[in-house]
Amino acid sequence: MARIDLEHVSMKFGDFYAVNNINLTIEDGEYVTILGPSGCGKTTLIKTVSGILRPTEGKVLFDGRDVTDVPLEDRDNAYVFQNIALFSNMTNRENAEYSPRVHDIPIPEKRKVAEKYLELVDMLSRAEMFPQELSGGEQQKVAIARALSSGSKTLMLDEPLSALDARVRMELRYEIRRLVKELGITVLHVTHDQEEAMSVSDKIVLMKSGKVHDTASPRDMYDNPKSIFAAYFIGDTNLLEGFIYGRTKKGYTVVHLRGGPFVKAEISNLKQGSPVVISVRPENVHVATDGLGAEVKAKAFLGAYWSIRVLADTGDYINYNISDNFDTPEIGDRVMLVFNKKRTKVFKRPENGLEEAIKLE
Amino acid sequence: MPEIRLEDVVKTFEGGVVAVNHLDLNVKDGEYMCLLGPTGAGKTTVLKMICGLVCPDSGKVLLDGKNISNIPISRRGTALMSQNYALFPKMTVYENVMFSPSIKNWDPADAKTLVRSMIEMVHMGPKVDNMPHEMSGGQMQRTALARALASNSRVLLLDEPLRALDARLRLEIRKEIKSMVKDMDLTSVHVTHDQEEAMEIADRIAVIRKGRIIQVGTPMDIFCNPKTPFVANFVGRSNVFTGKLVSSSEESSEILLDSGHKVLARSTDLSPGTDVAVAVKIGYVISKIHKEGESLPEWYMEGTVSRVLYEGGTITIELDVKGLGIVTCRRSSKRYDDYKKGKKVSVIWVPSKAVVFSIPECGLEEELRLD
Secondary structure (H helix, E strand, O other): OOEEEEEEEEEEEOOOEEEEEEEEEEOOOOEEEEOOOOOOOOHHHHHHHHHHOOOEEEEEOOEEEEOOOOOOOOOOOOOOOOOOOOOOOOOOOHHHHHHHOOOOOOOOHHHHHHHHHHHOOHHHHHOOOOEEEEEEHHHHHHHHHHEEEEEEEEEEEEEOOOOOOOHHHHHHHHHHHHHHHOOOOOEEOOOEOOHHHHHHEEEEEEEEEEEEEEHHHHHHEEEEEEOOHHHHOOOEEEEEEEEEEEEEEOOOOEEEOOOOOOOEEEOOOOOOEEEEEEEEOHHHHHEEOOEEEEEEEEEOOOOEEEEEEEEEOOOOOOEEEEEEEOOOOOOOEEEEEEEEEHHHHEEEEEOOOOOOHOOOO | OOOEEEEEEEEOOOOEEEEEEEEEEEEOOEEEEEEEOOOOOOOOHHHHHOOOOOOOOEEEEEEOOEEOOOHHHOOOEEEOOOOOOOOOOOHHHHHHHHHHHHOOOOOOOHHHHHHHHHHOOOOHHOOOOOOOOHOOHHHHHHHHHHHHOOOOOEEEEEOOOOOOOOHHHHHHHHHHHHHHHHHHOEEEEEEEEOOHHHHHHEEEEEEEEEEEEEEEHHHHHHHHOOOOOOHHHOOOOEEEEEEEEEEEEOOOOOEEEEOOOOOEEEEOOOOOEEEEEEEEOOOOOOEOOOOOOOOOOOOEEEEEEEEEEEEEEEEEEEEOOOOOOEEEEEEHHHHHHHHHOOEEEEEEEOOOHHEEEOOOOOHHHHHHHHO
């Protein structure tokens, strides 16, 4: 069993709340990612969970036991850092043997444990090499093996992929998820990269300004975000302002966009005349013979599909995707766009304006 | 008319590390070139040779056809945004960006407008009076980018300009940076390890590895017609299988994989009997759920869904094909509910989407290493 609970956890530096009243449960074997922009408090939060920082308020519980005052070294918790931090004077094997050694495990067993984890991360063949002889991605794998060889059932990953090349990052995130699921480990992972968060997690905790903004499975957060900020942060989306005009017979919302055009959006209970923001992702915008007029401004081939950027008659830039099996429009062409209405989200326009709602810092 | 040419340049560092190994590169006037490669490929060294921070051991650096290999940095007219930003620590954001316009004695009104618009583009408007020590890494990087853009150089050299930014902000700035640079009519070389970034921004991409350029082409060309298995897998993920070439005709070639599966691929000049690698982009693998009575194509492989990863707009599906191992496939996330673990599917691709290579001398595993 390895369940983590946070109860009203806050971390105050001077007068500033880096982390502000957080309640969170990470179930046994669950993979939870804390996602948020720079300065949202995510790193501070993982430090309070792991014991590097003692929260100024609230409690941290491991399997129901209050560990708020238990020092870092007495918590059974594996930790992987962003900057890798392997011992450069030790071979990879010695690095992986480090945790068992600190835990006073007899030598033959220590070897076996280290080898087991090096094998799990596919690094056993490089066990006798030194970390600096490995590439960044390989070093991070050894660091993960070292962390896990402590036998701990909880793993803290603090931006574990940020220092790596994009392509290596992609491979390693699949690898990490496979590994921890195989071992049934409870994971808390911190990242600013929404793609990474989506592909590894069971649950995403989106943080903003020290608070939990939204908690959902990757799929729910992407398909049914509960706020404009969540819709914007979790992936590419087009945000357009307008007013509620009415409803179709089936209950879909009709939105009057800036400059006149009408579009249909999901079913909502917002009143006629309410100022709203609609959010539609690029893959849910399609070219049709009628619809919102726009002029093509740029296009980029992104591998198996094209991303087209247009300036719509509403004055907004809109991005949409088309498969590379189809012809693409030329820059300067006029196109008509329709949105997949079921996948067009409607939000009340925030009082402080759209810009403020999606501010990243 | 800034056109950049590197001819057979070599640079060896102390200790015998060959950073750049007989490299040729041609960046056309007004072009946005991305130099894409893994860490340690020699990307930064190439950039430093263009701006004059590093002198090549041999070979030539030409600007508009003129050999500038021995011309000092100050007279090359290039602007470099380095990886470590190098902001003036005692100046605010505004003063840093204003530096170049002020030492070049521009018209103050013009300079002010330009500097303001650069600062807005990199989303630093609210922090215009901050000092570097008050900024996060990402903010420093954005300031450095604005400063480089405001220098009025005709050649812009960007060394991993988006590396320290949050992923979400990177997506935004990626879209803006190219149109900005294009509007200013600059010739640009942008170094990155991020293939998605290169695809979105570049007019042409030069893939670099171990100090050499492996392939130069438009993003589409590099993606669809990779020259080596490494390029096939580095720029967009590929499934790579090994086997023997059976035959090749005008339309397609036939390969007998080591697993015993017979597959079709793009036609090739290699002779039958050659040991080959077949690369298929994960987005081009077609996986279909079996339906009763549905006719299947002439050749296909049978797979079982072993894992489905949700990635937002797309899902990545890992299919276990008996004897062959995991075949990865990417589809729209609207199909998420179709793929349950254990489900049987057929695995196939359009032959022209699979590229055939001879096995590289260094071995396939070494060839495909990502870093």
